[in-house]
Amino acid sequence: MESTVDVYELAKYGIRFAEKKCRSFKCAEIFVGNSQYTNIELEENSIKYSEIGSDKGVSFRIYNNKGSIGFAFTNQLNKKVVENTVINAAKMMSAGTSDPYFKNLPGEYKSYPEVDNLYDKSIKTLTVEDSINFVKELVQVCSEDDLAISQSGDFTANHNKSYILNSNGIEVFGEETLFSISSNMIVKDKITGETSNGYESQIKRKLIDIDAMYTAEEALKNAKKNLNRIKIKTKKMPIVLTPKGTINLILSPIASAINAQLFQYKRSFLVDKRETKIGSEHLTVEDNALIHGAVGSSNFDGEGVPCKNKKIIDKGIFLKTGLLHNSYTAGKEGIESTGNASRRSFSSIPTIGISNLILKPGNISQEELIKDIKEGILLNSTADSPNISTGDFSGLISQGNLIIKGEIKQALNETMFGINLLELFKNIMLVSKEFKVYGSYYAPFVKIDNVQIIGANS
Amino acid sequence: MEIHDDLRLFDEAFIKQLNREAENKIEYWDIRATFTEGTTLDFTDQKSTEISSYDLTSCGIRTFVNGGWGFYVLKDIDKHKIKAGFLKSIKLSVLTESLSKNKFKIKERDPIVEDFKIDTQIKLSNVDIEEKIQLVKNHEKFASDYSKMIKNTRTIYMDGLNDSIFINSFGSIVKQKLSYLRLLNMVYSQKSGVIQRSINSIGGLGGFEISSTEKAENLSQKTAEESITLLNAKSPVGGKFTVVTDSKLAGTMIHEALGHACEADLVLSKESVLEGKIGQKIALDDINIIDNPSIGQGKQFGLPYELFGSYFIDDEGIPSQKTIIIENGILKNYLHSLETASRMQLIPNGHGRASSSSSKPQVRMGFTYIEPKDWDIDELIEDTKNGILCEDFLYGYTNPTTGNFQFKCKFSYKIENGEKKEMMRDVALSGMILEVLNRVSGIGNKKTFNYSDGICGKGGQSVRVCDGGPYIRIEDITVGGLN
Numbered sequence: 001m002e003s004t005v006d007v008y009e010l011a012k013y014g015i016r017f018a019e020k021k022c023r024s025f026k027c028a029e030i031f032v033g034n035s036q037y038t039n040i041e042l043e044e045n046s047i048k049y050s051e052i053g054s055d056k057g058v059s060f061r062i063y064n065n066k067g068s069i070g071f072a073f074t075n076q077l078n079k080k081v082v083e084n085t086v087i088n089a090a091k092m093m094s095a096g097t098s099d100p101y102f103k104n105l106p107g108e109y110k111s112y113p114e115v116d117n118l119y120d121k122s123i124k125t126l127t128v129e130d131s132i133n134f135v136k137e138l139v140q141v142c143s144e145d146d147l148a149i150s151q152s153g154d155f156t157a158n159h160n161k162s163y164i165l166n167s168n169g170i171e172v173f174g175e176e177t178l179f180s181i182s183s184n185m186i187v188k189d190k191i192t193g194e195t196s197n198g199y200e201s202q203i204k205r206k207l208i209d210i211d212a213m214y215t216a217e218e219a220l221k222n223a224k225k226n227l228n229r230i231k232i233k234t235k236k237m238p239i240v241l242t243p244k245g246t247i248n249l250i251l252s253p254i255a256s257a258i259n260a261q262l263f264q265y266k267r268s269f270l271v272d273k274r275e276t277k278i279g280s281e282h283l284t285v286e287d288n289a290l291i292h293g294a295v296g297s298s299n300f301d302g303e304g305v306p307c308k309n310k311k312i313i314d315k316g317i318f319l320k321t322g323l324l325h326n327s328y329t330a331g332k333e334g335i336e337s338t339g340n341a342s343r344r345s346f347s348s349i350p351t352i353g354i355s356n357l358i359l360k361p362g363n364i365s366q367e368e369l370i371k372d373i374k375e376g377i378l379l380n381s382t383a384d385s386p387n388i389s390t391g392d393f394s395g396l397i398s399q400g401n402l403i404i405k406g407e408i409k410q411a412l413n414e415t416m417f418g419i420n421l422l423e424l425f426k427n428i429m430l431v432s433k434e435f436k437v438y439g440s441y442y443a444p445f446v447k448i449d450n451v452q453i454i455g456a457n458s
Numbered sequence: 459m460e461i462h463d464d465l466r467l468f469d470e471a472f473i474k475q476l477n478r479e480a481e482n483k484i485e486y487w488d489i490r491a492t493f494t495e496g497t498t499l500d501f502t503d504q505k506s507t508e509i510s511s512y513d514l515t516s517c518g519i520r521t522f523v524n525g526g527w528g529f530y531v532l533k534d535i536d537k538h539k540i541k542a543g544f545l546k547s548i549k550l551s552v553l554t555e556s557l558s559k560n561k562f563k564i565k566e567r568d569p570i571v572e573d574f575k576i577d578t579q580i581k582l583s584n585v586d587i588e589e590k591i592q593l594v595k596n597h598e599k600f601a602s603d604y605s606k607m608i609k610n611t612r613t614i615y616m617d618g619l620n621d622s623i624f625i626n627s628f629g630s631i632v633k634q635k636l637s638y639l640r641l642l643n644m645v646y647s648q649k650s651g652v653i654q655r656s657i658n659s660i661g662g663l664g665g666f667e668i669s670s671t672e673k674a675e676n677l678s679q680k681t682a683e684e685s686i687t688l689l690n691a692k693s694p695v696g697g698k699f700t701v702v703t704d705s706k707l708a709g710t711m712i713h714e715a716l717g718h719a720c721e722a723d724l725v726l727s728k729e730s731v732l733e734g735k736i737g738q739k740i741a742l743d744d745i746n747i748i749d750n751p752s753i754g755q756g757k758q759f760g761l762p763y764e765l766f767g768s769y770f771i772d773d774e775g776i777p778s779q780k781t782i783i784i785e786n787g788i789l790k791n792y793l794h795s796l797e798t799a800s801r802m803q804l805i806p807n808g809h810g811r812a813s814s815s816s817s818k819p820q821v822r823m824g825f826t827y828i829e830p831k832d833w834d835i836d837e838l839i840e841d842t843k844n845g846i847l848c849e850d851f852l853y854g855y856t857n858p859t860t861g862n863f864q865f866k867c868k869f870s871y872k873i874e875n876g877e878k879k880e881m882m883r884d885v886a887l888s889g890m891i892l893e894v895l896n897r898v899s900g901i902g903n904k905k906t907f908n909y910s911d912g913i914c915g916k917g918g919q920s921v922r923v924c925d926g927g928p929y930i931r932i933e934d935i936t937v938g939g940l941n
Binding site for chain 1: 501502504505508510511512514515516526528529531532533550551553554557591595609646653654655696697698723726727728729731816818857860862864866884886888889890936938
């Protein structure tokens with residue numbers, strides 16, 4: 001895979017080979033992925049690991065005229081191996097079961113969107129020393145603070161290329177960059193000796209947008225906010241989700257629930273809820289792949305289908321068109337794919353994933369959102385996730401603080417809460433105008449009333 | 459032992475060459491190279507959604523000097539490329555060292571020159587794809603036909619053959635041939651608007667025989683039964699309860715509530731609440747906790763294969779071994795990698811593990827368990843006035859810095875006046891690491907001992923693990939619920 005031309009030729013050869021060699025051939029697709037990365041790791045607030053690596057490989061997906069699928073992949077890119085991989089995929093295909101729901105792989109598209117800034121050419125001149133400089137900024141924030149005793153973190157630069165070709169005329173090539181930085185700051189209270197941590201991260205398309213100082217400072221702020229933890233009593237009260245909390249409890253569950261595959265298997269709590277009100281008027285969600293320079297943006301999806309912007313929930317109404325499809329689930333419903341086929345690497349069959357999932361910001365500030373709360377909880381994160389088939393959530397607050405008379409107070413230990421997501425959506429009272437972008441999520445602060453909190457204090 | 463042809467390039471002459479390049483520049487290096495081939499079958503509702511085969515290669519080259527590590531990953535097993543990668547890795551560690559503040563040495567160990575092989579009765583490579591598919595189809599059909607209330611079934615079969623070589627600057631040369639199989643079954647059932655699911659999996663190191671053990675053959679029946687039973691379960695009421703856990707849940711709790719905080723990398727980076735607590739009493743007298751990933755334990759459980767979390771040597775060439783974590787309530791040992799042991803002036807205990815040759819080793823658990831004592835299951839329940847009996851788990855996690863952990867049980871039953879009563883679902887338990895081990899009020903006997911296997915994630919890497927124990931009873935656990 002030394003040059004683009006070679007890979008195209010190899011892929012085309014693979015398709016021709018499949019057409020010729022496979023009995024009852026219906027269609028086939030080749031995906032070639034090539035990525036390179038640099039990663040610098042920080043431990044104990046000292047630069048510890050520098051890593052350079054690459055991953056590359058080719059996968060072959062093939063269907064026969066009964067809809068049976070075969071899949072094979074390898075990371076040895078030469079003609080002989082491609083032939084073997086095709087033969088393997090065909091063998092897998094003949095052994096599989098027929099599937100009447102399979103229509104076809106996507107056909108040729110006339111045009112594709114032109115989303116800018118998905119690739120930053122500065123990756124070409126980025127040296128290991130440059131990468132280390134970002135991590136040095138993290139180190140500085142920790143060293144200069146009195147309470148900070150340690151920090152782990154990392155900086156990663158990724159350069160990914162993908163090529164997709166199929167026997168129906170799809171032929172696309174994409175190149176993208178992703179830069180990320182993270183900090184997990186450890187602080188220790190000088191008097192009590194209690195320790196806590198705070199985490200913050202950024203993922204960006206452009207190197208210049210990475211702000212190491214900000215990331216470490218936010219992590220430090222979070223860590224300090226998480227000191228002096230108390231246990232509280234069981235009670236119903238309002239909670240305010242920070243952007244991370246909004247991702248945990250609103251956006252990420254919605255991302256799963258609108259996945260057409262789960263939906264078709266009737267494993268989403270939103271089944272039978274299309275064109276009905278599933279939340280308050282403050283709940284408006286869209287999945288937009290066309291934002292310039294955004295992490296979840298793309299011109300085409302994991303099957304080469306053009307990407308677009310999709311309205312999902314409008315003022316609490318879950319729209320009829322609010323599902324995310326790949327070509328298989330779309331075919332099953334007799335509609336066009338929404339361009340949401342997602343593949344983590346060459347080694348995975350396309351599933352369904354979000355582009356940029358956005359909860360529409362409101363028009364009040366985050367301070368106003370908190371100021372009238374007599375007693376409530378600011379929820380920064382939970383590591384639990386709801387049961388998507390029922391919408392039931394019960395879990396632990398990993399990072400959260402009490403809100404008393406409009407002010408943020410002590411952090412919480414051993415505090416759990418439980419709610420059904422449909423009830424949570426209904427109880428969304430306010431959404432802030434400020435929002436944060438974490439990867440593919442655009443998340444504001446959200447106030448939710450009437451949440452059952454379970455404390456460890458009896 | 460015959461391993462993959464291409465791995466033969468790591469001959470004496472080549473290793474000599476690498477040592478020459480490393481001389482006077484770095485203090486330690488190791489290389490891991492692996493060939494993997496395998497099959498994945500994924501069926502939903504008796505239809506194949508993935509039938510795939512793969513073969514992949516990878517090679518990770520790690521170098522070290524005075525506190526700075528370099529790591530270079532490539533996908534070609536080729537002498538020239540590996541040599542070039544080795545030189546790049548040296549540059550990386552030298553550069554890292556020049557900028558790092560934290561200086562330390564890696565203590566030299568005796569070299570290990572040995573071949574290891576997982577014995578198999580039925581070689582995976584001798585089993586046709588059709589036979590593997592039939593196995594999955596049988597489980598799918600059994601689960602689907604089990605009841606009209608079953609709406610969805612999913613079965614995933616994964617197997618792999620792994621040929622690898624490990625070499626390092628101590629002179630170790632370890633060749634390994636591994637073979638593994640994992641079968642996972644998921645069932646969703648529905649009754650008057652309520653949807654419930656259950657998941658079970660079995661995994662082990664061995665050949666295709668793993669799939670025909672009693673445990674594996676009953677997999678779909680167990681899952682189907684569980685998902686139907688759960689339809690009648692109620693949501694729990696939250697609050698503080700006395701909890702009796704089964705052996706699987708006890709194992710998960712030990713893994714989450716104690717194991718992670720014992721990983722010495724987290725201790726060194728001050729991310730563990732157990733920092734500075736070696737030699738201190740952190741649990742009741744009765745409590746003994748072990749991590750033992752040694753090969754040869756499958757027999758104990760009547761299995762014709764090796765436990766999923768077992769290994770011969772870790773990914774830094776240190777043999778797997780039994781480590782006492784807690785003895786009679788006293789914290790005895792952390793789990794170590796080469797680095798953490800060197801820095802704490804100790805002998806590494808074989809816990810430097812990586813998810814593949816493309817990832818660098820971290821400190822990880824293997825098979826973590828709590829040792830049995832003397833209670834019968836019935837006694838534990840009869841002796842409990844008001845509480846919850848919790849069985850099996852869905853998932854768990856911990857924050858080793860604050861010590862707060864939580865896990866979700868698959869089923870739970872109310873205990874009222876020493877009697878097992880109605881079933882509950884989605885019960886979440888939470889507690890604090892340093893508190894919970896002092897609230898254990900009963901440890902089950904040998905007969906109650908069991909284990910479970912699974913995948914544990916840390917720092918973006920997944921490794922095979924097992925955990926287990928007897929039934930145990932704990933006072934004052936916080937239970938989360940919807941009501």
